[in-house]
Structures are given as structure tokens and as C-alpha cells.
Amino acid sequence: MFARCVGPARNATAHISQRRLPNVGIGYLSKRWNTSSTSSEGTVAPKPPRVVFSGIQPTGIPHLGNFLGALLNWVRLQQTAAPEDELIFSIVGWHALTLPQDPVALSNARRDMLAVLLAIGLDPQRSTIFHQDENPHHAELAWLLNCITPMGKLRRMTTWKTRLAASRNANDDSEVDESLLNVGLFTYPVLQAADILAYRATHVPVGEDQKQHLELARDIADTFNRTFKSDSPVFPLPEVVATPTRRVRSLKDPSSKMSKSSPDFQSRILLTDTDDQIKSKIRGAVTDSIQGITYDPVDRPGAANLLDILAACTNEDVLEVAKRYADKGHGHLKNDVTEAVVELLKEPRGEFEKLKGETAYLAEIAQVGATKARERSEDVLQEVRKRVGLV
Numbered sequence: 001m002f003a004r005c006v007g008p009a010r011n012a013t014a015h016i017s018q019r020r021l022p023n024v025g026i027g028y029l030s031k032r033w034n035t036s037s038t039s040s041e042g043t044v045a046p047k048p049p050r051v052v053f054s055g056i057q058p059t060g061i062p063h064l065g066n067f068l069g070a071l072l073n074w075v076r077l078q079q080t081a082a083p084e085d086e087l088i089f090s091i092v093g094w095h096a097l098t099l100p101q102d103p104v105a106l107s108n109a110r111r112d113m114l115a116v117l118l119a120i121g122l123d124p125q126r127s128t129i130f131h132q133d134e135n136p137h138h139a140e141l142a143w144l145l146n147c148i149t150p151m152g153k154l155r156r157m158t159t160w161k162t163r164l165a166a167s168r169n170a171n172d173d174s175e176v177d178e179s180l181l182n183v184g185l186f187t188y189p190v191l192q193a194a195d196i197l198a199y200r201a202t203h204v205p206v207g208e209d210q211k212q213h214l215e216l217a218r219d220i221a222d223t224f225n226r227t228f229k230s231d232s233p234v235f236p237l238p239e240v241v242a243t244p245t246r247r248v249r250s251l252k253d254p255s256s257k258m259s260k261s262s263p264d265f266q267s268r269i270l271l272t273d274t275d276d277q278i279k280s281k282i283r284g285a286v287t288d289s290i291q292g293i294t295y296d297p298v299d300r301p302g303a304a305n306l307l308d309i310l311a312a313c314t315n316e317d318v319l320e321v322a323k324r325y326a327d328k329g330h331g332h333l334k335n336d337v338t339e340a341v342v343e344l345l346k347e348p349r350g351e352f353e354k355l356k357g358e359t360a361y362l363a364e365i366a367q368v369g370a371t372k373a374r375e376r377s378e379d380v381l382q383e384v385r386k387r388v389g390l391v
Helices: 006-015 064-080 105-118 137-146 153-155 159-167 183-197 208-227 277-284 302-313 318-324 330-355 359-386
Strands: 034-037 044-046 051-056 086-093 128-130 203-206 239-242
Touching: 044 105, 051 064, 051 183, 064 086, 064 105, 064 302, 064 330, 086 105, 086 359, 105 128, 105 330, 105 359, 128 239, 128 359, 137 359, 153 183, 159 183, 159 208, 183 208, 203 208, 277 330, 302 318, 302 330
Parallel strands: 051 086, 051 203, 086 128, 203 239
Antiparallel strands: 034 044
16 A cells, blocks of 8 residues: 555645536547456455556647547546546656757746646546646656666667657657767656656556656666665556557658657647648548548558547547448548547637636646645655665
8 A cells, every 4th residue: 555645735625716627528538447356256356546647748739649649548547546546647847858948938838738637627636736847856766766777778768769850850760869869868767767656656657659668667666676675665566557549640641640849730730729720630631542441550541540530539449430431532531530629629628728828726736736746755755765875
């Protein structure tokens, strides 16, 4: 049993202004996750409490891929979590600094991302929602974990190459100039491990491109536990919570995932896009000249991407969706995808437009979340300091 967020931290949200939280997703969130397990005798036994942690960088308004691949997954976790589960969601500003940022733009992006998380339906009275950079325990624990993490393990991480390539608009990782690699970008998987382990998280929702980092976090936790032994390990080994939605691809280059860093604005759909912008972008999405619609991500990636988007919006199996369009054209498919995306984003977009100007309310939410996070991680850091000899 891990320490829970109790006392003042639990009561800290009592004075937060009450707001109507949006219902999003055209039934997307209606499918409940099983939160119990069956014993060998056939009786249902409750699962132990989970501590769920995940983070998102404040690097601009989320696009449809972020929304379907991560953010709605967070809302689903909140809706299906057992009452004793703890949910912690962070806006990870320190990670954003691993690539050059405009200070004014970053400050605005931090606030906007908090508004987005509230707009999609995260509830600050159920989940801890905070800015990572407002809890110094993350940086302290990252330094301590850096001191037990071999360089070789970080060399094997691939994401820093991908991020450098994307920031330089390179075609692939082979074009990356390692002279541009800063220490922060190289070691940010250790900071990511610290983000997770500072709360003794047991479950982490991540996409395919982040599973390597979670494996590193597990390795680091295990190394610490074995190096600084005592009656019980300090850290659990966090488990992956797989994201059920397929990766959303670029509308202009379906061989690549949808990205905020792409120079082609038409390649992505943003949460703040108008209905007309969404229609224009989907109408201009790359497809092919083959008659009829089939789901073939290898040979027909453009059509497959549109089918993936539609299936995610309507919470259906993509192969079943594809069957309905077998004798239809790309124009018909694009019209239906447009309608589904517009409906999906309508309410959270409207809620975001209301929230983004409520700076006092957003500051209050951020302060309460940071207080809860610091109180929650203080016991962990005290134990870590004691184990390594800093107490």
C-alpha cells in the first residue's frame, strides 16, 4: 500500500469554484474498464489501489492525435478509476525546455494546456492536476537518479534523436547533428522517471513511442531499490497502461504521425480549429486513386488514417468501419470523418474558449494542484534522502 494524498492535500480543493465539466466523445468514453479481478475460486477480488501518473508538454494547442491518443484516455481513466485509485496528471514544463522555447509563448502555452485539461473533462477535485515545474521534488529526484543511471542506457534511448530530427525538420534520425544535443534532452528520460517515481506511480498511460522510457524508469527504480536496500523497496515498478487508440497520422504525409512541429499547418487538426478549418483540412487529406475503401495501412496509408480517425471518434472497430465504405469513395469517407471530428471537438473547444481567459481561476487550480503534488511527493523524497545518506 502506497501513501495516499490525505489531510490538507485532500481538502485543498474544497474552495475551488464549481464548474460544469464537459461530456466529450460521442460515446467514446462509454466503454468501462474492468476494475476488479477474479480469484481462482471464481469470486471477485478487488484490485489493489493504483497510482496513475502521466504528463504532457506545454508546446502548443493539442492536435487530434494528442486528443485521441492521450487526453481522452486520461478522461477515461478518471471515469473508470476505483474510488481508492489516485490520478496525477502533470503539465511538464521542464521537458519543454529541452528544445529552444520562446519564453512568452511557453508561459502562455502552460496556461493554455491547463485550460485544455479542464476543458476535456479532467476534474481537479478527483485528479491532481499541476505544473511539473512548480514541484521542485521532480528536479531533485532526477539529479539523484542521474547519479545511478549509466550513460549507455541513455545512449540507447531513441526519442532524443526523433525530437532533434523533428525540431530541425529532418527527414529521419540519420540526419540528426549530435552537436545540437544538449544535456537536458539527453537525460530527459531520467527526469521522466523522476516524474513517475516521485509519486510511487504504479501505472503510467503511454503511447508506443514512450514505452522505451517507461522500461528505463522500471530499470532505474529496480537499481535504486537494490542499491539502497532496507526493509522494503522505495519504488514500485510502474506498469504500462496501453493507449487503445491507433496513432493518428499526418493528413499530408500519412507515413508520419500527426505532429505540432510539422511546417505544414494543413497536416494536423487542432483542438481550436473551427468547423470550416477542420472541413478544409480533411478534404485536403492525402488518399489515393484506388476505387473503393479498404483498410490497408501499408499500401493505402491515407485511407487507413481516415478510417482510424473515424473509428476512434465513434468508438468502433476500424475493420467494421471499413466494411461500411467498401463500395464508397474517398469523398464520402472524408465527409463522414469531418462530421465525426467536428462533433467530437465541439464541446471541449467551446469549453476551452471560455476557460482560457479565466486566468485567476486557472492560477487557483494550478496552485492547489501544485500544493497537493508537493505534499504527496515529500514523503517519497524524505525516504530517498534517507536511503542515500542525505539526512
